[in-house]
Amino acid sequence: MNGEFIEALDQLEKEKGVSKEILIETIEAALVSGYKKNFGSYQNVRIQIDRETGDVKVFSQKKVVEEVEDDFLEISLEESKEKFGGKYELGDVVEFEVTPRNFGRIAAQTAKQVVVQRIREAEREVIFGEFINKESEIVTGLVARVNKGVVYVSLGKVEGVLNQTEQIPGEVYEIGQRIKCYILEVKKGSKGPQIILSRSHPGLVKRLFELEVPEIYDGVVVIKSISREAGSRTKIAVYSDDENIDPIGSCVGPKGSRVKNVVDELKGEKIDIIKYSDNPEEFILSSLSPSKVLSVEIDETEKSAKVIVPDYQLSLAIGKEGQNARLAAKLTGWKIDIKSESQANKI
Structure with a gap:
């Protein structure tokens, strides 16, 4: 490796945000394995890459001991004194340069592999960072x-x-x-x-309305709750603190254009837009739209409601296979028991 390689690492750091120092440290660690595999697996070695020139050196590390038991890992105190004077004491680690002649080729191959891998990882991190902030959003x-x-x-x-x-x-x-x-x-x-x-999550409907209805995006109109059976029907409860704003009208849009755009995106899924109310009776009554309701009797303890509808509206209130009643219960959070007027009179 050479100075051009170091310059390339500098460029990578600027363009990809990959730390040059971390890259070099990773290459050094990978080269330790490469050296042991090709030249001497029994030694303790340290690889050093010059941060300016790119030169690679290999150092064998040996511990200073009284009596040597392993020539690859240890050096006697007496031998260390002969080679280095009194520089080292028992327990110190002595380093000898043992760089092989053709180690530069191995170093270059290893460095390339490490750099490519780190670039991939960096790009993945960038993508992850971009999308982790988009959870619960539309793309x-x-x-x-x-x-x-x-x-x-x-x-x-x-x-x-x-x-x-x-x-x-x-x-x-x-x-x-x-x-x-x-x-x-x-x-x-x-x-x-x-x-x-x-495509089936209720959050998709919410985000689509935010895209179509400026009042929702601006927070003037609030979506209080949504219940959805994807591909079939959705109920959405909306509310506004501003008395001059019609939350349902805002969502429907001029000539129904806003809700139509949402319906088109959902391939014809029916959408009931109702007005939210803090009053449970009013909210439950509205939630059963499009059916008419005669009366609502609530039980706060059980959080349940008994609803009476005209006889001719019973099937509409319950809906096909109970869908309308089921969605109304999900939307309001109340158990809803629907009876026709004649059924209620018999009871």
Whole structure:
């Protein structure tokens, strides 16, 4: 190795943010293994790379002892006095330069391998650092490939993974298709950062509304809760402290444009936007939209509610396979028991 190599390390430090000193120390440690493998596995050695010239030297290390039992690791006090005068005492470590003639070639190969590996690690760290701060955010990517039901989404320098459990049921993914995904988790893997994506998480709906509705992005309108059955229906409860702001109207947008953009991104998923209320009766009543409700009777202790609806609205209130009632319960956090007017009268 030479001065040009040291200059290259300086350049790497500036461009990639990889510490030159750490790189050199890593190369020195790797060269110890390389030396022992090729020249003498029984010795204790230290490798030194000159920080200015790039010259590599190998030093054999021996401990000063009274009586030598291992010539590779020890030197007698008497011999050390002959070679070095009274410089060393018992227990000290003496170093001899033992640099082989052709060690420069081995050093260069090892250094190249270490540098390449460290650059890869540095790039992975940069990508990890970039995406770890994007957890619970939305990213836009291109479908790169689909393998055994798992969708791999290109996010630039890294691919995100959209597992089957995080996909919208029935949604078809085509190579090259541009999709928005919710970053569920970012993990460190052996081959770099793992970006776990979701299209079914309620957080995706929340982030999509933030993108479409300036009032939500600005904090004027707040999303209080979301309940979702991906691919089918979502209920979203919104609220505003400002009496001049209509939170539902803000989310719907002019001629329904804002909510339409969200629905289109979710491939036609139905979205019910309701007004949040601190009053449980009002909130539960609204949550059962689009059905009409006659009365709500709540039990604070059990956190349950008995709801009465007109006979002709019962199926609408419960929803197909109980979906509307189920989503309303998730949205409000209350157990909801729905009865028709005639059922309530019989009771």
